[in-house]
Amino acid sequence: MTGEVFMFARGLRLTIAVLIPVIVITACSLPLVSETEIEDESKAQFDQMRNSMPVSTDATINAYVNCVARAIIAELDDYYAGKDWEIVVFDDDAVNAFAMPGGKIGVFTGILKVAENQDQLGAVLGHEVAHVTEQHSVERVNREMTTQIGVIGASAVIGGPTGTGDLISMGAQLGLSLPYGRKQESEADIVGLDYMADAGFDPRASVQLWKNMDKQSKLGPPEFLSTHPSSDTRIDDLISNLPEALGRYNEARASGKNPRCTR
Numbered sequence: 001m002t003g004e005v006f007m008f009a010r011g012l013r014l015t016i017a018v019l020i021p022v023i024v025i026t027a028c029s030l031p032l033v034s035e036t037e038i039e040d041e042s043k044a045q046f047d048q049m050r051n052s053m054p055v056s057t058d059a060t061i062n063a064y065v066n067c068v069a070r071a072i073i074a075e076l077d078d079y080y081a082g083k084d085w086e087i088v089v090f091d092d093d094a095v096n097a098f099a100m101p102g103g104k105i106g107v108f109t110g111i112l113k114v115a116e117n118q119d120q121l122g123a124v125l126g127h128e129v130a131h132v133t134e135q136h137s138v139e140r141v142n143r144e145m146t147t148q149i150g151v152i153g154a155s156a157v158i159g160g161p162t163g164t165g166d167l168i169s170m171g172a173q174l175g176l177s178l179p180y181g182r183k184q185e186s187e188a189d190i191v192g193l194d195y196m197a198d199a200g201f202d203p204r205a206s207v208q209l210w211k212n213m214d215k216q217s218k219l220g221p222p223e224f225l226s227t228h229p230s231s232d233t234r235i236d237d238l239i240s241n242l243p244e245a246l247g248r249y250n251e252a253r254a255s256g257k258n259p260r261c262t263r
């Protein structure tokens, strides 16, 4: 779960096609894109989404999503917990959710049909937030830029009219639009499992969530899976990490973390 901005997936394919050649030509002279720069771009994109898409005004649904998201955020280390987290429920049937650097979370009402209860939604948001805390968008864009530098070689750099600031901004946009890699997905699964368990959500629900997600992807456009490629071993990997996660979950419950997020 964004540098994924799932919702942008369709529109951004075109953007990527336009951006990559520009970055290929000029990447050698660029500093790498920092987390702060990605955060700034995220905020701008998030505001744009909020202003251009229907936002749910259903108080019950908003309270439910906020309840789960805040419980997860409370388990992050101080640096990430202290971000200015904003949680928006988009009134859209797409099966999608995302978290962006800087603390932006978007949940589409469509995913609430696949994530059937607070524990499954905790699995979705734990996974999404883990992409942020593991800095996957930053990794993605910088790996892309570095790869391009390697391909071209320093001698082939051609200066263009575009300023460095613009290129960093474009690089950040690119980082936010690329699907995650399989390794990043595995990392987000495992770290996300810890977050949900620490928050008092039953980590076993993650297995059912991904089974639901697989079933859903056979029924319609797999928006979520297009930016979160699933490995064949995802469910097996989650199961093999359950004993540790259940230990964390039991500790969390014993310490009074017993979220009751209802819709």
Ligand SMILES: [Zn+2]
Binding pocket: 001, 127, 131, 180, 184, 185, 188, 227, 228
């Ligand atoms: Zn993911």
